[in-house]
Amino acid sequence: MNFYFDTAEVFIPDDLPMERALARTTHLCLAAHPDDIEIMALAPILECFHSADLWFTGVVMSDGRGSPRSGTYQHVSDEQMRQVRIREQRKAAEVGDYAALIMLDYPSRLLKDSTDSHIVEDLIAIICATRPNVIYTHNLFDRHDTHIAAAVRTIEALRLLPADEQPRQLIGCEVWRSLDGLVAPDKVSMEVSDPDNLPCALIGVYDSQIAGGKRYDLATIGRLHANATFSESHQLDKTAGLSYGMDLTPLIKDSHFTYASYVQNAIDRIRMDVEERIQRVSTL
DSSP states (O other), X not given: OOOSSTTOEEEOTTOOOHHHHHXXXXXXXXXXXXXXXXXXXXXXXXXXXXXXXXXXEEEEEEOOTTOOOOGGGTTOOHHHHHHHHHHHHHHHHHHTTOSEEEEEXXXXXXXXOTTOOHHHHHHHHHHHHHOOSEEEEEOTTOSOHHHHHHHHXXXXXXXXXXXXXXXXXXXXXXXXXXXXXXXXXXXXXXEOSOTTSHHHHHXXXXXXXXXXXXXXXXXXXXHHHHHHHHTOSSSOOSOSOEXXXXXXXXXXXXXXXXXXXXXHHHHHHHHHXXXXXXXXXXXX
């Protein structure tokens, strides 16, 4: 498989031939940076890890060289950081027993460039090679521009495919904005029944980020627990961990459905929910 950048790579943890490794994929995650996969897609990773018939493949679009750093990594150059993050991402794929890991090595500026079609072409090739049932990417409420770009490029790629080559569902997941504020019909709830074992091991490989000043390990596991506990006010916890997504499938089924309209509809439903709750207890 050829990609736009010759520095891109396909890593197969169990050394199966690439075509067979990709073809077994049932769950595909298209993420912006190294570590985003393990932060936002723990539910499908664990689902596949514990199944003989389900396989998870992760795709990292950008090179990750621009991440903040301190401590041990304070004086690491951008290129050295890129290499460190590649090694960490490979290790996570081994720990999680992924079907495959693909790192496309795009600079963030190209990922965010709406006039550059190369990333979309690469994503189409990957989707056609894997034919997953479900694709996970970033949600459109995310506060990170590169994450939004990754979601938009994913949708653009899927809109170019015939309906029978599109996944059954496209889910936008949590990283730089939590989705617990969405109304229930707009949330995709994904259980992580054991958030303290394999998830900790997966996120723990990212030493360059954790020791470098970002406690993604504590934050990610904490959000899983918080989502589970605060999901229902009048019920006992149903699971130890819970992650949320938003169903982006309507955006690939209707190419005329704009991103702005999709997001505005979700915001309007939040506003109506808040207004209705206030009106129940107030005359103002």
